[in-house]
Amino acid sequence: EVQLVESGGGLVQPGRSLRLSCTTSGFTFGDYAVNWVRQAPGKGLEWLGFIRSEAYGGTTEYAASVKGTFTISRDNSESIAYLQLNSLKTEDTALYYCTRANTGNYAGHFDYWGQGTLVTVSS
Amino acid sequence: DIQMTQSPSPLSASVGDRVTITCRASQNINRWLAWYQEKPGKAPNLLIYKASSLESGVPSRFSGSGSGTEFTLTISSLQPDDFATYYCQQYNTYPITFGQGTRLEIK
Numbered sequence: 001e002v003q004l005v006e007s008g009g010g011l012v013q014p015g016r017s018l019r020l021s022c023t024t025s026g027f028t029f030g031d032y033a034v035n036w037v038r039q040a041p042g043k044g045l046e047w048l049g050f051i052r053s054e055a056y057g058g059t060t061e062y063a064a065s066v067k068g069t070f071t072i073s074r075d076n077s078e079s080i081a082y083l084q085l086n087s088l089k090t091e092d093t094a095l096y097y098c099t100r101a102n103t104g105n106y107a108g109h110f111d112y113w114g115q116g117t118l119v120t121v122s123s
Numbered sequence: 124d125i126q127m128t129q130s131p132s133p134l135s136a137s138v139g140d141r142v143t144i145t146c147r148a149s150q151n152i153n154r155w156l157a158w159y160q161e162k163p164g165k166a167p168n169l170l171i172y173k174a175s176s177l178e179s180g181v182p183s184r185f186s187g188s189g190s191g192t193e194f195t196l197t198i199s200s201l202q203p204d205d206f207a208t209y210y211c212q213q214y215n216t217y218p219i220t221f222g223q224g225t226r227l228e229i230k
Contacts, residue, residue: 045212111172
């Protein structure tokens with residue numbers, strides 16, 4: 001069974017950093033791209049970026065709104081993807097999801113999602 | 124960025140109704156469009172990909188159509204479990220973008 005489980009969320013002060021993890025199982029992690037998507041309270045879905053599979057160099061693409069402050073990485077040996085959140089602002093408060101792309105090279109459509117981890121940015 | 128606009132929102136309907144949700148893209152996205160269903164407290168669930176391909180395990184009452192800039196999601200006969208929020212997503216061009224969501228409510 002394919003599973004993605006996010007962790008690492010919590011309450012953090014503005015300007016601080018946080019690293020989210022996406023621990024996966026049930027599939028060959030290295031073959032797939034992984035996306036990160038967030039949803040602010042009561043709002044819609046916002047794509048943050050993705051990381052290509054090992055075969056495509058593990059390169060990344062980001063939304064302009066987070067480029068330079070958020071960083072996606074992966075550890076193929078542990079089947080975990082990460083989202084590093086730096087210089088956090090109150091508007092970054094959201095539920096953060098990792099999702100599996102249906103391909104290794106493109107963000108694609110998202111066939112599996114984690115349950116999300118909540119990040120609250122507040123002083 | 125490609126803007127995705129869904130209509131209507133919200134949408135009120137009754138069990139057994141046939142409903143259609145429209146998603147319009149601000150540029151040509153070919154057929155690179157997916158539809159998701161979201162229920163309160165749960166992650167979105169993939170329904171349709173590549174505009175009209177039904178994801179495995181999704182009931183056949185769901186169907187998608189369209190290409191270019193205009194797409195539709197149709198539910199042929201609404202079931203109680205279908206009252207939820209629906210999102211379209213384009214994956215033709217980065218950044219990936221979603222529609223604003225359509226909340227399907229019980230009439």
